[in-house]
Amino acid sequence: MLEKAESLRRIERLRGELRTQGLDAAVFIYPIDVYYYAGTRQNSLLLIPCEGEPLLLVRKSLSRARLEATIDDIRPFPSSKEFGAVLGGNLKKVGFTFDVVPVQQYQFYQKLFAGCEFLDVSSLNREVRSVKSPWELERMRESGRRLGQVFQQVPSFLKAGLRELDLAAEFEYRLRKAGGEGYVRMRAFNQELFMGLALSGASAVMPGFFDGAVTGRGLSAASPHGASQASLVAGSPVFMDYTGVFDGYIVDMTRVFSIGKLPGQLMKAFEVSLAIQSYLVERLKPGAICEELFGAAARLAEEAGLGSCFMGAPGENARFVGHGVGLELDEFPVLAQGFKVPLKAGQTIAIEPKFVFPGQGVIGIENTFAVGEAGGEKITDIPDDIVFV
Incomplete structure (x- = not known):
């Protein structure tokens, strides 16, 4: 299993790149990206802000994600009505992996992240992972x-x-x-x-x-x-x-x-x-x-x-x-x-x-x-x- 110290080093490297690009956070829904940073392949959304703790929102399986993940803040995926409150109001520019996210999913998350601008971090993410x-x-x-x-x-x-x-x-x-x-x-x-x-x-x-x-x-x-x-x-x-x-x-x-x-x-x-x-x-x-x-x-x-x-x-x-x-x-x-x-x-x-x-x-x-x-x-x-x- 992924060690927590290893996970934190990866997250800090990503945060450095996000700050350089002027982004407030990155969001990952592609399973192997979630695994790379959080140590679990469960069906989840991973939010990595430049400041503050990462957040893992799990669709399935929440119990297994809690066993495996290196992230401290793990919650069930909220309803659309609750999503804004979970995010808070500090995010304006958010990185998203356009290379692997289907248009339907992109449009769905655009609505959930109301008021945020999605910017492509596909190459940035792949460089970090390389x-x-x-x-x-x-x-x-x-x-x-x-x-x-x-x-x-x-x-x-x-x-x-x-x-x-x-x-x-x-x-x-x-x-x-x-x-x-x-x-x-x-x-x-x-x-x-x-x-x-x-x-x-x-x-x-x-x-x-x-x-x-x-x-x-x-x-x-x-x-x-x-x-x-x-x-x-x-x-x-x-x-x-x-x-x-x-x-x-x-x-x-x-x-x-x-x-x-x-x-x-x-x-x-x-x-x-x-x-x-x-x-x-x-x-x-x-x-x-x-x-x-x-x-x-x-x-x-x-x-x-x-x-x-x-x-x-x-x-x-x-x-x-x-x-x-x-x-x-x-x-x-x-x-x-x-x-x-x-x-x-x-x-x-x-x-x-x-x-x-x-x-x-x-x-x-x-x-x-x-x-x-x-x-x-x-x-x-x-x-x-x-x-x-």
Whole structure:
């Protein structure tokens, strides 16, 4: 459970940013934001004023929120008539997360916060959350350790003839038995993910909606992501890209396996993936500009003659090579074209240089790192090598 001292540090960091923006308070109704500051995911509204005590108004479950939350002032959600009296009359400018709040909810709370101006604090909130405390980093290291243990079991059950679905089910069963929570939370609209990807050969290169290098065929047009009914075959890369979610914290990791040898072109691409990862990890230091790191990775791929299939099939390429992770899979920062912001110590980033070869499969690597003064600290710390079985 979230420690009270940790919660208070987060709230004070947020308050500093709110004061800088000239806001009186911030209101959070998105569950994972409420959890981040208050330590409970119960259906609640969290009010964090710049001055005075935070207030948690709970729709359900009040009893569980009182058991879990780090906030002292916890009350049942009031009726509309009582809401104004609960707030008091000192709030004029209030931060709201426009990135995740539906219009209907926005309009509802505008009426409840009569006389207040709502201002967007989406980016401010995400910046605060992007820098992980030592407490958070310990939890992410534990997530990395436990996910790595499951990856290391793959050779014991990987064999030709399995369907992608069978491989995924076995991996996910073991991950769940290890305590994996499975909630791969994503902030981006219209994105969703079921734990991860277990893909092989030509099936792995199927393009799709997912905002990443690899999507997979999936099981239907309604579920066009991840493992399919296709069978694993010898001589094709088995691509496994999975999240580990423990105590709410997500790490992201990819390893490649193979039943027998792989073609030389794919082996070359794997070596280039490792070289790009190494280049980026050395530069995961405070002050490095995200867009410049992506640009350098793309140039390395181009110089190797692999630019057209870097981070996606030709014509379907994703324009990033790393993304923030934490309580959500798509946190700040992003090593992406157009993301012209400097890295900060304590940010956690999944670096994922990958290459997609139509008709052959996907090759690459992914690990989660923490930004530090000496470069990236590897959190998903098992060997990167392709495992041949």
